[in-house]
Amino acid sequence: xxxxxxxxxxxxxxTAAKTTKxxxxxxxxxxxxxxxxxxxxxxxxxVEEAPKKETKPAVKKPAAKTAKEPAAKVVFQFAGKxxxxxxxxxxxxxxxxxxxxxxxxxxxxLYIVAEENAAYYVVNGEADPEFKVML
Numbered sequence: 001x002x003x004x005x006x007x008x009x010x011x012x013x014x015t016a017a018k019t020t021k022x023x024x025x026x027x028x029x030x031x032x033x034x035x036x037x038x039x040x041x042x043x044x045x046x047v048e049e050a051p052k053k054e055t056k057p058a059v060k061k062p063a064a065k066t067a068k069e070p071a072a073k074v075v076f077q078f079a080g081k082x083x084x085x086x087x088x089x090x091x092x093x094x095x096x097x098x099x100x101x102x103x104x105x106x107x108x109x110l111y112i113v114a115e116e117n118a119a120y121y122v123v124n125g126e127a128d129p130e131f132k133v134m135l
Contacts, residue, residue, distance in 0.1 A: 073085075073086070074086070076112060076114065078114040079114070079117075081135065083112070083135050085110070085112075088110060088112065088119045088133060088135065089108070089110050091119075091133045092108065092110055092119060092121040092131075092133050093105060093108060095131075095133055096108075096121065096123050096131065100123075103123075103124070105123055105124065106124050107123070107124055107125065108121055108122070108123050108124075109121065109122040112135070117134065117135050118132045118133065118134050118135060119132065119133045119135060120132045121133070
């Protein structure tokens with residue numbers, strides 16, 4: 001019987017040790033589960049962003065109104081004739097372009113001399129007595 005008691009005691013010690021180890025494993029398991037829950041909670045939590053600067057809504061500027069030139073017509077009347085200024089200007093540009101094919105007209109000035117029945121023009125600041133259009 002004494003041998004049985006020693007065996008029972010040894011078995012009880014072993015059982016107690018097993019129970020303690022099982023309890024420790026359960027505690028560790030619970031700690032691991034709690035840690036996993038914390039990690040999940042942190043991952044699910046929204047990330048705080050840096051404070052954004054307040055931006056004002058863009059103010060639309062009204063479109064720049066393009067000034068339309070009024071319909072204008074300049075007419076010279078003399079000696080029973082009517083001369084339209086735009087037509088004389090177009091004729092002066094054409095005459096200069098035909099005589100000077102390699103030169104671009106950047107500026108043109110037109111002088112109508114009614115007594116001579118002619119219009120003289122100055123192109124790019126260059127004048128010549130031949131730069132004239134008969135009216």
